[in-house]
Amino acid sequence: MSNRNQAVINWISGPVLRAHTRDAFTVYEAVLVGVQALLGEVIRIEEDLVVVQVYEDTSGMRPGDVVVGTGMPLSVKLGPYILGHIFDGLLRPLHHATDKFIGPGMRSARPARFMFEPGVNLGQQLTPGASLGTVRQDGGHNQVCLLAPDVSGTVTSIKTGGTYLDNECIAVLEDAAGRPHEIHMNHWWSIRKPRPVSERQAATGPLFTGQRILDSLFPIANGGRAAMPGGFGTGKTILQETLAKWCDADVIIYVGCGERGNEMAGVLAELPTLEDPRTGRPLMERTVIIANTSNMPVAAREASIYTGVTVAEYFRDQGLRVALMADSTSRWAEALREVSGRLGELPSEAGYPAYLSSRLAEFYERAAQVRTLGGATGALSIIGAVSPPSADFSEPVTTHTKRYVRAFWALDATRAQARFYPAIHPLQSYSGDIEELVDFWRQHDHPHWLQQRRRFLTILEQQSHLERMARIVGKDALPPRQQHILLCADIINDAFLRQSAFSDNDRYCSPQRQSLMMQLIDRFIDLTLQVIDADIPMDAIYALPVLRRLRRMNEDIDDRHLEQLRALSQDLEAACAQLRQRSHADET
């Protein structure tokens, strides 16, 4: 340890401390603090003082204790063990949701055995981030064994196929200067430094979620960024979980950030019991949970977001589609605020530090579809929950987040109180990933998706004006065309946008069903307009028995019975034709 940087503590406040030094520490260097060797990070250097934030409970620490540099930035160990496991904000394994945090001495998972199948030959020249072969644990998914993004060279030794510990040397590379490098299944990477890629690409399709209001109205692209702001109890956690279960990503990274322990416990108890709808295997096998509940040290919460994206990028670099859910980024911002306050930094809006905005940008900008260093196509989509105090969307975390996301799903308290779920408000939400998805819907027999989407949104907007008017004059006093808009808006809301996360029939909606339902409602709008144009009173439409079936189609007709949607469509055509004939007969 003698050649390591050292400093002596002279001031401590919660997770922040200052220490005197004559050594050359660097900013963001990871340090070990006190006799317990608690993990910390240098966040500022002022002449002979280093300011350190500590990621573990500092109770009992005192001036005079020593801070020792590690010579490395704060890093996590990335390797095959991660998939399917639960960690704290610094990627130390947790075995139970209620674990407060891992003992101070324990830095990462114990070595585990994996089957390694080499995919390279002796003498082969490997570039940074290349694949060395595949890794697998019994019953687990195949993973790619990646060379770290900062290592390259010629293979001078490689293990044959077999079972090895993940910290064992499986290959040796010789770099350009002739130096040997031992390669393991694991490698370390700084959590604050985005993993490099060959190229960021334009998105080529959606991150399909199975939630109609998202996929059909406010989609997120594969490699996109979305935020879901919502007041207390509006359904953020349920929506994040629903996406984790149903979105079509290969790997899910779930960052539970500063939420209550019991809520996190709910997620942890439920996720491992879930079946992967695509394979029938446990969903947890392709999930990583990073849990940092409100009872864990605050500074570790600040780090957990970066740990989450770093892990997500590691899987992206294996050529996978990765979705990262963070619940909630507001709690993360509060951690940032708390540490900044202890540092005595000048507060900006609502007490948050002035760098809140740039930190949010850095986080969301790590989402993208990319060509990896190894030449594969991978994608990382980020979906952050935001919990604005008093559901005030003009507060700093929401407003700054809005600048960096492409899809904005505003959860509305009034809708949630009416138990209308998901409580996403269609007039306050938006998506910038619309044009990119036209082809996707065309491939799912939905060539007019763009026009129908616009039509639905226009009707919902007209509804909000007309409802105000209807409250004053009464709905029956409105002209038939306006009553018609209100009826269509009701159908769009009840039959299409409403989707319970707890309904066996409806918690997931396939692209085929979404497109059939949307086209059915669009046809309903056209047909009933024709009826009104034939001067048939609205009451005749309200009385159509088929209307009730239409309204309930989301719950009643599941993905296995799409023919019933087609039958409903035929019945609707027939019922409206009959109305028109009757009126024609009345006239003659």
Ligand SMILES: Nc1ncnc2c1ncn2[C@@H]1O[C@H](COP(=O)(O)OP(=O)(O)OP(=O)(O)O)[C@@H](O)[C@H]1O
């Ligand atoms: N999509 C949904 N389908 C059915 N019910 C839902 C849905 N979303 C939310 N709910 C209901 O709303 C309740 C609150 O949801 P949730 O815990 O997700 O809110 P939250 O926004 O995360 O709250 P908090 O602000 O406390 O974190 C749930 O327990 C559930 O009963």
Ligand SMILES: [Mg+2]
């Ligand atoms: Mg919640």
